[in-house]
Amino acid sequence: MTESTRMIADYVRRLRWSLQAIPSEDRTGIVREIESHLTDSLAAGPDRLDASLSALGSPHALAARFVQEYRLAGALAEDRPAPLIGAMLVRSGRSVAAFGAVLAAMLLYLFAFCFAAVAVTKPLFPAHVGLWSLPQGGAFGILTDPPAAPEVMGLWILPVALAGALGCYALATLVLRGTGRHLLGRAA
Amino acid sequence: MDIAGWQSQLRKGAAELVLLCVLARGEAYGVEILARIREGGDLVSEGTLYPLLSRLEKSGRIAARWELPVEGGNPRKYYRLTEEGAALATAMRAAWIDFRTTITTLVEDQP
Numbered sequence: 072m073t074e075s076t077r078m079i080a081d082y083v084r085r086l087r088w089s090l091q092a093i094p095s096e097d098r099t100g101i102v103r104e105i106e107s108h109l110t111d112s113l114a115a116g117p118d119r120l121d122a123s124l125s126a127l128g129s130p131h132a133l134a135a136r137f138v139q140e141y142r143l144a145g146a147l148a149e150d151r152p153a154p155l156i157g158a159m160l161v162r163s164g165r166s167v168a169a170f171g172a173v174l175a176a177m178l179l180y181l182f183a184f185c186f187a188a189v190a191v192t193k194p195l196f197p198a199h200v201g202l203w204s205l206p207q208g209g210a211f212g213i214l215t216d217p218p219a220a221p222e223v224m225g226l227w228i229l230p231v232a233l234a235g236a237l238g239c240y241a242l243a244t245l246v247l248r249g250t251g252r253h254l255l256g257r258a259a
Numbered sequence: 260m261d262i263a264g265w266q267s268q269l270r271k272g273a274a275e276l277v278l279l280c281v282l283a284r285g286e287a288y289g290v291e292i293l294a295r296i297r298e299g300g301d302l303v304s305e306g307t308l309y310p311l312l313s314r315l316e317k318s319g320r321i322a323a324r325w326e327l328p329v330e331g332g333n334p335r336k337y338y339r340l341t342e343e344g345a346a347l348a349t350a351m352r353a354a355w356i357d358f359r360t361t362i363t364t365l366v367e368d369q370p
Contacts, residue, residue, distance in 0.1 A: 104309060
């Protein structure tokens with residue numbers, strides 16, 4: 072492998088890595104096309120390859136431009152949290168904001184899951200799920216060994232837990248989307 | 260006075276029109292498209308071309324096909340206008356001519 076072909080392989084690898092936000096079948100096509108372009112440039116001479124590489128910009132900047140154009144075309148499913156988390160995790164190594172946002176979102180999704188679990192288990196095990204007022208503070212959630220103190224919420228826990236689950240889910244998605252738009256759109 | 264930012268906005272606005280008009284001349288792949296654009300000046304670089312092509316393809320204005328050379332050479336992605344893209348190119352060209360006339364009257368015909 073010559074120096075130039077290694078430069079191409081390196082560029083293409085970093086580009087693929089930066090394109091996490093793009094659906095994978097499209098990502099493959101984009102990477103192949105850029106690789107083909109660079110190979111054509113190299114065939115026209117090493118100077119031409121250098122010119123192409125500088126015109127394309129860094130792999131990260133080029134990827135950010137693709138993401139931006141995809142967003143303009145409305146082709147990114149911004150509502151689906153999983154690809155967003157993936158895209159942000161890739162950046163979280165380099166950005167404190169992305170790391171913080173992913174952490175906060177994960178915690179909120181966890182809360183949402185717990186609230187949902189409370190709502191689901193209450194009708195099944197009514198004695199084990201609820202809010203208890205105890206001398207040392209309160210206890211809320213699903214307990215295998217519920218305290219003797221009276222449970223205070225009764226079936227009201229259902230709407231409260233459902234609202235908590237939806238609220239946490241929406242908030243987490245909002246955090247991801249807000250930070251994601253800011254971070255992924257910026258490098259253009 | 261820094262007018263570079265403003266110039267890059269102008270270029271950005273024109274890039275889509277130029278690209279559609281260049282493809283109206285016939286199917287082409289990335290390097291050919293760049294060569295056609297460069298005949299008229301350095302308006303679009305490869306760094307803006309490929310992302311722009313991906314958006315126009317996603318929104319259905321252009322369609323693409325891959326061609327693998329028999330000799331085992333480089334695979335190439337050929338783009339052509341869809342019907343929608345051709346109609347858009349015609350409409351944009353007319354809007355551009357109107358715009359140019361207005362701007363010429365306002366900006367260039369100063370005594």
